[in-house]
């Protein structure tokens with residue numbers, strides 16, 4: 001069974017042990033409040049999770065660090081049967097530790113190349129703007145990637161505090177990114193409801209990161225189906241951050257039955273206690289997806305990926 005994932009945040013893939021190792025290697029202490037135990041990140045709600053994420057990411061400093069995080073994540077995913085990943089990479093986190101965009105992407109690309117050489121797995125990068133750093137910064141990031149960019153940078157995403165910063169505020173950034181040929185997706189319908197997904201649909205996007213709260217509005221679900229918009233669903237992330245109380249309440253199956261094109265993602269696996277293999281198992285065991293349906297989820301991910309056609313053709 002082949003798996004694929006379009007939605008994982010690169011800094012958010014590093015487990016506590018790796019964060020501790022990078023801190024030690026860089027002569028730093030892991031900031032207070034990052035770990036609940038040596039094996040577990042500490043956070044109480046979504047905004048606290050975002051704070052912990054930034055603190056943990058602050059010890060990721062060097063090109064070697066970014067290469068190692070990428071390599072370790074992809075090799076672990078390959079061991080679960082995964083063939084393709086889109087890694088959400090953050091110029092803001094790189095800039096915060098003094099890494100240029102070029103150095104950042106070169107390091108991640110090295111991790112991708114090394115993981116491919118050792119396991120056959122393939123991956124690309126989606127550059128992300130963090131909403132809470134403001135509209136101007138998002139426009140700047142889109143402009144910075146509009147003309148010249150690393151060939152593995154294939155898409156643009158928007159993450160961070162959805163409830164405080166609705167999608168439509170970022171229209172200019174999306175228009176620049178889309179016009180430059182980047183594939184576009186946006187976090188919406190996670191910590192804000194159907195109105196946020198509706199707004200997201202006014203941007204030049206072909207996918208939505210999460211999007212699952214579209215279920216609140218049947219006409220919106222119908223529009224998503226009609227337009228062939230792909231949702232990057234991350235059910236365990238949604239339970240962990242209390243978007244839904246339980247898998248029983250999660251609309252994954254209902255969205256599938258309504259005809260929505262779905263993919264599966266782990267989002268920030270060690271924070272939410274999941275993995276891409278685990279999300280496929282959850283889909284099978286908690287949502288009743290059969291093998292054929294799971295394979296079609298993987299095909300949807302490859303089709304909806306922002307990689308070029310030659311790379312896609314090697315995957316399925």
Ligand code: ADE
Nearest residue numbers: 009012159160187267268
């Ligand atoms: N940054 C990292 N994980 C995120 C998520 N699930 N939603 C929004 N921003 C994020």
Ligand code: ZN
Nearest residue numbers: 009159209267
């Ligand atoms: Zn996400």
